[in-house]
Amino acid sequence: MYTLGDLVQMKKQHACGTNRFEVVRLGMDIRIKCMGCGHAVLLPRREFEKKLKKKLVLADQVVAADEPYYQTLQKGPNQTNF
Numbered sequence: 001m002y003t004l005g006d007l008v009q010m011k012k013q014h015a016c017g018t019n020r021f022e023v024v025r026l027g028m029d030i031r032i033k034c035m036g037c038g039h040a041v042l043l044p045r046r047e048f049e050k051k052l053k054k055k056l057v058l059a060d061q062v063v064a065a066d067e068p069y070y071q072t073l074q075k076g077p078n079q080t081n082f
């Protein structure tokens with residue numbers, strides 16, 4: 001289960017050396033955004049699940065102020081789970 005705004009770690013780090021990505025779109029394809037450089041990547045869901053290592057921070061626990069590239073707005077306790 002993933003929620004928009006979750007921070008995840010992939011099996012392979014991004015080219016910039018950071019391995020912390022924000023889930024910015026959920027659907028047939030999943031878009032993740034590198035928290036080191038802001039670069040976004042679109043992956044088919046199956047590939048995302050294959051490349052995912054673990055979930056780092058749940059969306060409602062992200063401190064957006066510490067993540068300059070974080071874009072998902074905090075939606076409070078009623079945010080939609082996918």
Ligand SMILES: [Zn+2]
Nearest residue numbers: 014016034037
């Ligand atoms: Zn990066």
